[in-house]
Amino acid sequence: MLVWERPEPPDRPTPAPLSRELIVGAAIRLADADGLDAVSLRKVAAVLDVGPMRLYGYLATKEELLDLMVDAVHAEVRPTGHDWRTVLLSLAHATRQAVHRHEWLADLLGGRPQLGPNTLACGDAVLAGMAGVDLDTVVPAVAAVNAYVIGAVRREITERRAERASGLDKDEWQTTHGPYLKRIFADGHYPALANLVHNGPHLNADHTFEAGLALVLDGIATRVRGRSA
Template sequence: MSVVAGRLWDMASVTTEHYAWIRSSPVFRSAISGGYGLTLVQGVSPGGVLRAMGAEPQGTCTGVDALIERHADLRGATDYWPNRERIVRAAIRLADEDGLEAVSLRKVAAALGVGPMRLYGYIAGKEELLDLMVDAVHAEIRPVGDGWREVLRSLAETTRQAAHEHEWLADLLGGRPQLGPHALARGEAVVAALDGVDVDAIMPVVTAVDAYVIGAVRREIAERRAERATGMDERRWQASLGPYLERTFATGRFPALATVVRDAAHLDADHTFRIGLDFLLDGIEAGISR
């Protein structure tokens, strides 16, 4: 018998086959690659092995088979042990549900059912985690089309769609270029579509489209958040300001604005985005055709 943390483990039931399985399991290999350096010899408690691999015994049980049954079916359970992909997926789920303020290594570790220190073998800190989250979402941004105009339109639309599905993305876009594998694949697709355009114009063109999309989605996400905070959608908000605007425009100080507000079509966000993008692409076409 072996005593571990006040519990008795029946070592008689730990066979050579059990140890062979533990050594060959994905969980054990993850422990080795994570720098835990486990050495299994006959007489080592299975409870100690599982603790080293992140499991905590529940109650009194006998032998490795009982431990496996109690601990999320560890036999072949490749999803049990955290890895970088699982960490990033968990962080994205938290951010999708409650925003970036819900993302911390402690909260991600809790969502994965492990201790926070376990994550530092894969993630250096929160800044790296945020970068990995952004790059993971870039996998959803795959511009396609025939010719540069269609590809740039696809770039804008898929980026906007990704930001709508992951609101927090709008807060992290912009700034220094993303250099993760998915972001680079997205960049490669866009730049390849601009083959034939003067090389000095390529990055200004892509930057212009990115800037338009980032500005548009940040405004749209801000409107979503304001609607949730106030319980008032955009139309109701505009209606509430109607009397104030009528009084202000009646002074005659803002005639151009008064005409637009009263007479122009009130477009929804989708239509507004498409029209603005068309204006931008028309300008790009005129510029690169000179």
């Protein structure tokens, strides 16, 4: 039986109250502060001031805890819209915002079972907003947007972590590595890259995300028009 279906143990207010909601909340706070490596059943139990064995009445493994954490954060992802494009835009933005609030989510998106109540509610809202589009288009369209968003936010979080680790912001990174690139491009071996660096748009993370998402949605629009013609 999946964790979503198993009943919780009877309430025991002493020595300390406990529930799946309290356990997941403590785990999320640990992960928000110090990443997924900071999450263990022992550490969660310590935060809640209970013995680790008490947690096993509410979940069987750390993997179940991770599933519960991902689903809990999906309560923050509430896609809205009355047509396919606005609901997919809403899904993309809400997912990205949730990842920015909870960096660890970038490490788990796409790799966990999407069976919890909040995750299912999110998927149902997306499909409801896409009513009228044939399912042969809906399925790959939602998959394409999810794949784009997961890839984009993972890149953003990876770059954010690398910046913190190096201690260099974007301007400092360019100052440090710019002379190297100038020397490399000066020999003429990478003309296309040199042209991009010198003449291409230099977008920030928000603009990069929006531009890529627009390309994905424009491709979906072409499919939608073709199927309805």
